[in-house]
Amino acid sequence: MRLFKTRSLAADYCKKGRVMIHGISVKPSRMIKVGDIIQIRRAPVTFSFKVIALSQNRLNAKLIADYMENVTSPDQLALLEVAFVNGFVDRNRGLGRPTKKERRDLDSFTDQSDTDFLWFDEDEEDLSNLT
DSSP: OOOSSSHHHHHHHHHTTOEEETTEEOOTTOOOOTTOEEEEEETTEEEEEEEOOOOSSOOOGGGGGGTEEEOOOHHHHHHHHHHHHHHHHSOOTTSOSOOHHHHHHHHHHHOOOTTSOOSSOTTOOOOGGGO
């Protein structure tokens, strides 16, 4: 299965114990079979994939969807989304200025315009009774 860009990257992940089959850390030479659940730990999320079918030849990365199914749990995906959002909001000191793309993403995330939702009626001018 091709879950990594290169074989050497996949082997490095296996050697570091970040690739597991049924919860057991595996070596790079481990053979897989139909029905195996492969878990890949990429901080902070553990992705899970179920093997549907096997191929004798190496495939284009676009064809992998026919041979595996993403069974990553929703709580792991939510953790990924939280980590993505925090990456823009909590920028570590010393990393320099954000790139143009990071700035646009940050602005689109933090810019919550109130044009669609008005807190008060437009003709209501006395705000003293709010407390």
